[in-house]
Amino acid sequence: MWSPTEPVYRIATPTPAKAWRSRDGRYRLVGNRCEDCVLPFFPKRRVCPQCHSRSLTETVLAPYGRVVSAAEDRTPLIGHVGRDSRPFAIVALEDGPCVLTELVDVDTGTDAGGEGGPTTVTEGTEVELVVRKWRREASGPYQYGYKFRPRRAR
Numbered sequence: 001m002w003s004p005t006e007p008v009y010r011i012a013t014p015t016p017a018k019a020w021r022s023r024d025g026r027y028r029l030v031g032n033r034c035e036d037c038v039l040p041f042f043p044k045r046r047v048c049p050q051c052h053s054r055s056l057t058e059t060v061l062a063p064y065g066r067v068v069s070a071a072e073d074r075t076p077l078i079g080h081v082g083r084d085s086r087p088f089a090i091v092a093l094e095d096g097p098c099v100l101t102e103l104v105d106v107d108t109g110t111d112a113g114g115e116g117g118p119t120t121v122t123e124g125t126e127v128e129l130v131v132r133k134w135r136r137e138a139s140g141p142y143q144y145g146y147k148f149r150p151r152r153a154r
């Protein structure tokens with residue numbers, strides 16, 4: 001039986017080639033925008049679902065948004081040793097599209113967030129993009145990508 005102390009399994013992990021090809025939408029929110037009806041998309045689309053136009057231009061979306069809905073995943077996950085839950089949220093980006101993303105630096109309810117500690121996330125919480133470890137590639141190195149954390153004052 002699987003237990004969280006076992007080493008990382010090399011199953012269902014991306015190959016280095018696949019990880020390389022998907023790098024564009026992982027570190028930044030590289031999406032695209034319809035040239036005819038100006039709708040933004042993330043991830044990129046080939047055809048606009050509204051006007052069926054094929055003229056879409058690549059655009060980098062702003063790394064900020066608001067939480068629409070937040071939840072916790074308590075499924076034991078291969079490769080996430082020592083973590084009993086992962087906070088997730090649907091984030092509505094400032095530019096329009098929504099992304100399903102993992103949250104970091106948030107209070108998951110397992111430990112109390114003191115002053116300067118993790119923040120409790122509710123609907124409407126402003127969040128910003130950060131680059132964090134996602135998982136391990138089939139060849140060993142870690143794959144990094146976007147996650148969101150409560151927005152900090154600038």
Ligand SMILES: [Zn+2]
Nearest residue numbers: 034037048051
């Ligand atoms: Zn369109």
